[in-house]
Amino acid sequence: MQTSRRPSRRWVLVTLAALVVVTILIGVSVGAVRISFGEVLAYLLGRGESTTSHYLILSQIRLPRVLLGLLVGYGLALSGGTMQGLFRNPLASPYVLGVASGASTGAALVMLLDLRSICFLPLGAFVGGALAAGVVYGLARGRARRTSVYTLILAGVAVGALFSAVTSFVIYLSSGSERATDVLFWIMGGLGRATWASLWVSTPIILFCSVVILALSRDLNALAMGEEGAFHLGIDPERSRRLLMGAATLLTSAAVAFSGTIGFVGLIIPHVMRLIVGPDHRFLLPATAVAGSIFLVWADMAARTVMSPAELPVGIITAFFGAPFFLYLLKTRGSRV
Amino acid sequence: MDITVRGLQFSYNEGTPILKGIDLIVCGGEVVAVVGPNGSGKTTLLKIVSGLLAPTAGTVSLGNKSTKQLSSREIAKQLSALEQEREVGFDFTVREVVAMGRFPHQRRFAQESQADRKRIGEAMRLTEVTSFADRSIRELSGGERQRVFLAMALAQEPRALLLDEPTTHLDINHQIQVMEIVRRQAAAGLTVLMSLHDLNLASQYADRIALLHQGRLLAVGSPAGVLTETNIREAFHTDVTVGRNPMTNSIYIDTVPSRMERTAELGRLHIVCGGGSGIGVIHALADRFLLSVGVLSPLDTDFEVARHLGLTAVMEAPFAPISEDTHAKNLAAMRLCDGVIVCETSFGSGNLLNLEAVVEIAVGMDIFILRPDTIEERDFTGGQATNLVHRLLGAGAVAVNDADELKQRLICP
Numbered sequence: 001m002q003t004s005r006r007p008s009r010r011w012v013l014v015t016l017a018a019l020v021v022v023t024i025l026i027g028v029s030v031g032a033v034r035i036s037f038g039e040v041l042a043y044l045l046g047r048g049e050s051t052t053s054h055y056l057i058l059s060q061i062r063l064p065r066v067l068l069g070l071l072v073g074y075g076l077a078l079s080g081g082t083m084q085g086l087f088r089n090p091l092a093s094p095y096v097l098g099v100a101s102g103a104s105t106g107a108a109l110v111m112l113l114d115l116r117s118i119c120f121l122p123l124g125a126f127v128g129g130a131l132a133a134g135v136v137y138g139l140a141r142g143r144a145r146r147t148s149v150y151t152l153i154l155a156g157v158a159v160g161a162l163f164s165a166v167t168s169f170v171i172y173l174s175s176g177s178e179r180a181t182d183v184l185f186w187i188m189g190g191l192g193r194a195t196w197a198s199l200w201v202s203t204p205i206i207l208f209c210s211v212v213i214l215a216l217s218r219d220l221n222a223l224a225m226g227e228e229g230a231f232h233l234g235i236d237p238e239r240s241r242r243l244l245m246g247a248a249t250l251l252t253s254a255a256v257a258f259s260g261t262i263g264f265v266g267l268i269i270p271h272v273m274r275l276i277v278g279p280d281h282r283f284l285l286p287a288t289a290v291a292g293s294i295f296l297v298w299a300d301m302a303a304r305t306v307m308s309p310a311e312l313p314v315g316i317i318t319a320f321f322g323a324p325f326f327l328y329l330l331k332t333r334g335s336r337v
Numbered sequence: 338m339d340i341t342v343r344g345l346q347f348s349y350n351e352g353t354p355i356l357k358g359i360d361l362i363v364c365g366g367e368v369v370a371v372v373g374p375n376g377s378g379k380t381t382l383l384k385i386v387s388g389l390l391a392p393t394a395g396t397v398s399l400g401n402k403s404t405k406q407l408s409s410r411e412i413a414k415q416l417s418a419l420e421q422e423r424e425v426g427f428d429f430t431v432r433e434v435v436a437m438g439r440f441p442h443q444r445r446f447a448q449e450s451q452a453d454r455k456r457i458g459e460a461m462r463l464t465e466v467t468s469f470a471d472r473s474i475r476e477l478s479g480g481e482r483q484r485v486f487l488a489m490a491l492a493q494e495p496r497a498l499l500l501d502e503p504t505t506h507l508d509i510n511h512q513i514q515v516m517e518i519v520r521r522q523a524a525a526g527l528t529v530l531m532s533l534h535d536l537n538l539a540s541q542y543a544d545r546i547a548l549l550h551q552g553r554l555l556a557v558g559s560p561a562g563v564l565t566e567t568n569i570r571e572a573f574h575t576d577v578t579v580g581r582n583p584m585t586n587s588i589y590i591d592t593v594p595s596r597m598e599r600t601a602e603l604g605r606l607h608i609v610c611g612g613g614s615g616i617g618v619i620h621a622l623a624d625r626f627l628l629s630v631g632v633l634s635p636l637d638t639d640f641e642v643a644r645h646l647g648l649t650a651v652m653e654a655p656f657a658p659i660s661e662d663t664h665a666k667n668l669a670a671m672r673l674c675d676g677v678i679v680c681e682t683s684f685g686s687g688n689l690l691n692l693e694a695v696v697e698i699a700v701g702m703d704i705f706i707l708r709p710d711t712i713e714e715r716d717f718t719g720g721q722a723t724n725l726v727h728r729l730l731g732a733g734a735v736a737v738n739d740a741d742e743l744k745q746r747l748i749c750p
Binding site: 225 | 410418424438
């Protein structure tokens with residue numbers, strides 16, 4: 001691959017920024033009730049009539065939903081990109097590694113226990129996610145110096161299956177209750193539960209994790225040289241790895257807590273962006289995060305409109321795109337990683 | 338900057354000790370090669386010097402600071418190291434990989450400075466990787482990749498460089514290329530400590546050699562002082578011959594086939610040779626026959642070969658004619674044999690007696706003569722040698738063209 005064909009970073013930045021703006025505009029105007037761009041712009045600029053039904057739809061439903069989509073897409077893609085860098089492996093992602101399943105179990109337990117405060121949700125998710133991450137990370141790191149991709153994925157699949165079973169079990173135990181139905185819908189993955197409160201809780205978590213990960217993005221480059229290579233570049237590989245794994249797990253948990261299980265964003269987006277901008281994590285990770293935002297909002301738009309007025313869980317849309325792509329990756333890159 | 342290793346001991350989790358008291362100083366601008374058999378602790382030694390492993394006992398100092406007091410980043414500012422097998426995840430370009438060498442000197446969010454760029458460009462030029470700067474590191478050949486990693490190490494502006502088997506898996510031209518780059522940097526003041534499994538490469542490019550054996554330094558010093566036949570036999574349990582390459586004046590090491598493998602299943606043969614004419618024949622036959630040679634002077638190449646292979650050699654002092662006594666010994670050696678081979682050597686008054694000896698014992702013996710057709714060109718006895726050869730041929734001696742034909746005839750007549 002003659003890598004000089006990579007587009008310039010400035011061009012990528014401008015394109016992504018423009019796409020974010022366009023995505024927000026289209027995202028809030030599309031839906032069961034069509035709202036014109038004029039109205040959307042008027043609202044966003046603070047000039048709308050605050051009493052109309054369109055205003056209410058925009059402020060209470062559409063905008064929080066689009067913003068949550070941006071945040072969740074951002075979090076999933078960034079944590080996926082981080083995990084791929086950590087394990088030097090383009091097949092890693094929050095779902096493949098079982099971290100998202102762990103987070104789901106944690107969040108589902110919190111919901112079933114009816115802990116009312118919205119802060120418990122990401123906390124529970126993080127406890128579950130960290131548990132899964134710890135097991136997979138320990139297995140993958142402990143066995144040998146060089147982690148085989150198969151060990152990693154098998155461990156992730158096994159841990160993911162175990163946590164999914166726990167989730168199903170607790171839902172089964174509380175079946176019939178309203179809460180169980182609630183959890184079932186949540187698990188399917190969607191942005192329909194978006195509220196301003198969920199945004200206030202998830203934004204600071206995601207910002208914090210972004211800072212940690214971007215500060216360590218250089219270490220991810222060095223880790224691509226292997227553990228010893230990174231050490232010889234003056235990096236403490238174990239410390240960097242743990243911090244990065246912790247931040248990626250927290251990101252996944254925040255995303256899962258408010259949107260349920262939305263697969264494949266963390267797998268495809270980092271991979272596609274690496275093909276476009278190259279593997280330098282200092283630029284790849286922010287670009288991946290923003291691209292994840294854009295992708296998830298569009299997937300959500302598809303979920304809202306494909307069977308309108310009914311609404312599909314967005315996880316179905318991302319899986320439709322993601323699963324074939326994952327198989328393609330396994331076939332073409334599986335032996336190389 | 339000097340690297341000072343004192344009283345170094347190492348074992349994993351209190352298991353069997355891998356290094357048992359190493360003392361070594363590598364001075365600024367010096368190239369020291371650590372050699373030794375597999376498992377002797379070369380890689381472990383380098384890992385400890387680089388700070389990757391902590392010693393169980395003893396100290397490693399860079400300049401006047403112990404590595405124990407230095408963080409990995411502080412070490413990386415002074416020392417770069419290249420481990421044995423480095424695999425890069427993802428398609429980083431060559432330029433991106435070399436630029437990583439600047440990490441220890443850069444702040445976390447810093448952009449590449451003018452000074453960084455200059456250093457990166459220079460490192461790429463020194464290692465001749467500039468022409469493929471935009472290619473992916475993962476699609477390069479082994480030799481190209483190793484040069485890129487060297488460039489990365491040099492971009493680090495190190496004062497010391499550690500290399501663990503930098504030439505493994507490389508073709509000979511790339512081995513030399515890598516060694517030349519290292520040598521030039523050492524000339525510019527870089528301290529170099531590297532492990533090598535190729536003793537010849539070590540003797541050619543290192544100022545000093547440290548021979549490691551079972552976790553101890555068996556010898557440290559000049560290549561000629563360390564790589565002796567005795568030291569190598571002790572460390573590697575292999576017989577070698579050590580010579581000096583007249584082209585480069587560096588010593589070279591050659592293996593000698595183990596004596597245990599040789600059998601005399603097909604009989605005994607005596608070889609008349611000299612001046613290197615016997616080498617081909619001796620090597621062609623040594624594994625199947627019990628050989629003796631003579632008469633030869635100890636300065637003769639054929640004598641060297643015979644001695645290294647442990648053959649019986651009848652010897653005469655250099656530049657002296659063959660004495661009665663030696664002639665008698667030669668005859669005795671021939672009579673023990675089933676056959677005699679006369680190689681394509683020159684005959685003068687000094688060694689004519691060898692041919693006369695063959696004529697004397699020829700009856701009932703297989704005699705083989707290599708290239709008898711050229712005897713007149715090799716005859717400096719005024720025709721006496723030519724006569725003797727013709728007498729032998731007349732008495733049934735077999736003429737052969739070369740060592741291979743001879744072997745063929747002897748093994749399946």
